[in-house]
Amino acid sequence: MSNLNKKGxxxxxxxxxxxxxxxxxxxVKNVMAASNGIGGVTIFLGAARDFSKGxxxxxxxxxxxxxxxxxxxxxxxxxxxxNFNIIEMGIVHRVGKIDIGENIVLIVAASAHRNxxxxxxxxxxxxxxxxxxxxxxxxxxxxxxxxxxxP
Amino acid sequence: xxxxxxxAMLRGLAKAEVKEYEIGSPITVxxxxxxxxxxxxxxxxxxxxxxLLVSVNQEFANRDxxxxxxxxxxxxxxxxxx
Numbered sequence: 144m145s146n147l148n149k150k151g152x153x154x155x156x157x158x159x160x161x162x163x164x165x166x167x168x169x170x171v172k173n174v175m176a177a178s179n180g181i182g183g184v185t186i187f188l189g190a191a192r193d194f195s196k197g198x199x200x201x202x203x204x205x206x207x208x209x210x211x212x213x214x215x216x217x218x219x220x221x222x223x224x225x226n227f228n229i230i231e232m233g234i235v236h237r238v239g240k241i242d243i244g245e246n247i248v249l250i251v252a253a254s255a256h257r258n259x260x261x262x263x264x265x266x267x268x269x270x271x272x273x274x275x276x277x278x279x280x281x282x283x284x285x286x287x288x289x290x291x292x293x294p
Numbered sequence: 295x296x297x298x299x300x301x302a303m304l305r306g307l308a309k310a311e312v313k314e315y316e317i318g319s320p321i322t323v324x325x326x327x328x329x330x331x332x333x334x335x336x337x338x339x340x341x342x343x344x345x346l347l348v349s350v351n352q353e354f355a356n357r358d359x360x361x362x363x364x365x366x367x368x369x370x371x372x373x374x375x376x
Contacts (some may be wrong), residue, residue, distance in 0.1 A: 272375060289303040289306070
């Protein structure tokens with residue numbers, strides 16, 4: 144893995160869509176490698192829960208628009224770096240089949256002081272849900288259904 | 295050739311992932327929607343819905359966005375990532 148450094152540097156490793164699970168520890172380390180000036184790191188972890196709108200869920204399957212989805216995530220990182228006082232951000236989203244209890248998405252925001260990291264992290268996950276072409280299909284007792292709205 | 299890509303529930307309803315159209319001169323996204331509704335009647339409700347987003351060459355587009363030969367158009371139902 145190449146070195147990741149400096150605010151605004153194009154680092155594809157920090158922003159990924161992948162089938163495999165990720166290590167929260169490793170992702171945090173990757174982001175913290177950006178600078179010794181990091182004093183606070185906030186993470187958001189999205190996990191697969193076993194219910195949705197009163198239905199019991201036994202599994203999830205995510206699909207994305209290859210190319211466009213990655214571009215949107217890279218753009219979210221860029222905008223977070225430009226609009227918040229953070230030093231680095233990583234975003235990893237999984238696709239394909241995901242079991243209940245498994246990781247789905249991780250946002251890591253790092254700043255000198257905690258408040259900037261909290262704000263950027265919250266903004267990034269909300270923006271991800273709004274603009275990233277990723278779709279979730281839930282396996283329920285009534286079969287597989289595409290989720291058409293994100294709460 | 296314009297390549298139209300259907301995702302998630304749209305792909306299921308269209309029973310197709312990709313549809314290609316030969317167009318002589320550029321058309322608008324709105325005109326392309328009409329062509330698709332004719333070829334895939336099952337998609338009419340979703341295509342007319344305000345929540346459907348369309349991309350042209352992987353950038354968000356609107357009804358008036360031009361579509362020309364070689365473009366890739368994505369029909370994107372409401373997102374549910376995260």
